[in-house]
Amino acid sequence: MLTRDLDPTADMVVRELGATGTPVVRLDPGDLPNAIEMTARFDGGRWRGRLTTAHREVDLSEVSAVYNRRPNPPLAGAPGMRPEDAEWASSECYEGLYGVLYSLPALWLNRPDLNRSASLKPLQLSTAHACGLLVPETLVTNSPSDAEKFVSEAPTVIKTLRGVPQRDADDAPGQPLIVYTWQVSPHEVDDTVAQALCQLQRRIEPLYEVRLVAVGAQLFAARIDSPSGRPAEVADWxxxxxxDRISYTAVDVPDEIHRGVLAYLASLQLLYGAFDFMVDTDGRWHFLECNPNGQFAFVEYSTGQPIARAVADLLVQADAEHATAGQTGA
Structure with a gap:
């Protein structure tokens, strides 16, 4: 399990795996190279070796599945090392660690490189449409005139294409900030649009919203009722x-959405995804985005749906298949 120390979602999966007796090693790549030692040798057509932390040692040949949650990138550095050398060493650690792990015959949920491409919002929208899901009309532009024209044609919201930089109140590196989706009017569009590509999307008046978590072929959906989308309210649940202005309840997934979601995962080679939908007053589900590494803890806590168990079951199945292959010499 690759994740940082504070990760409640990962904690839930660890507990479920522990209940099955499945051996788990949890580590943060951010501890490489100073608190993790790695030795891997390519011989006889495969990588063999070990990962060693302060408390555990992992035989790479025994790795059956990798749960990639919220890992930090490797962080090199030593007294007297120049910043540019530390950055280079960190990159070397990343390349070596993930290059070896990708080469193992293990199930990934999900591979970081696939997560990175699947996080591209424009790609998400075109993939969702190709899979039969409804997608709002969207404009990506750094042209102030084109942005103003789009906004003037119909109610529109503006959304980030990716997360914002991490910084604290003094503009020093710190905690990640959240930029909510908000409705934008034509008079708010100015020349600052030219400073970056901006994502503008048609506003949908929601009856409610949905967070849908897909684990393999299993889907778990929560209806979200909040003031989002109402006049004078923030357009982001x-x-x-x-x-006390928000509630979550389990909701059934329509067959066409179920098919579309599974097709979406297959198209982007994912085993996991946290989807956001907006359901309009006519009951139509509109795809907004899919976080291939989104957390699910609040859905499970609020609705009681066994999502952590589903993740654990998928990893345990891979472990069983890995053990069988080892016994047969495959």
């Missing part, structure tokens, strides 16, 4: 988390 995340703004109401941890308040």
């Amino acid at each position: 995340r703004a109401y988390q941890h308040t």
Whole structure:
């Protein structure tokens, strides 16, 4: 399991794996090279070796599955090392670690390189449409005039294409900030649009919203009721988390959405995805985005759906298949 120390979602999966007796090693690539030692040798057509932490040692030949959650990148550095040399050493650690891990005959949920491409919002929209899902009209531009024209044609929201830089109140590196989706009017469009590509999308008036978590072929959906989308309210349900203005309830997934979601995962070679949908007043589900590494803890806690168990079951199945292959010499 590759993740950082504080990860409640990973904790839930660890507990489920522990209940099955499946051996788990949890580590953060951010501890490489200073707190993790790795030795891998390519011989006889495969990689063999070990990963060693302060408390555990992993035989690479025994790795049956890799759960990639929220790992930090390797972080090299030593007294007297120049920053540019530390950056280069960190990159070398990343290339070596993931190059070896990708080569192992193990199940990935999901591979970081696949997560990276699957996180591209424009690619998500075109893939969803190709898989039969409804997608709102969207414009990506750094042209102020084109942006103003698009916004003036119909109610529109603006959304980030990716997360914002991590910084604290003093603009120093710190915690990640959240930029909510918000409705934009034509008079708010100015020349600052030219400074970066901006994503503008037609506003949908929601009856409710849905967070749908896909684990392999299993789908778990939560209906989200909040003030999102109402006049004078923030057009993003995340703004109401941890308040009494939001509620989550389990909801059935229509057959056409079920088919579209599974086709989407197959198209982008994913085994996991956290999808966001907006359901309009006519009951139509509109695809907004899919975080290939999105957390699910709040869905499980709020609705009681056994998502962590489904993740664990997928990893345990890979472990059983790995053991069988080892016994047969495959």
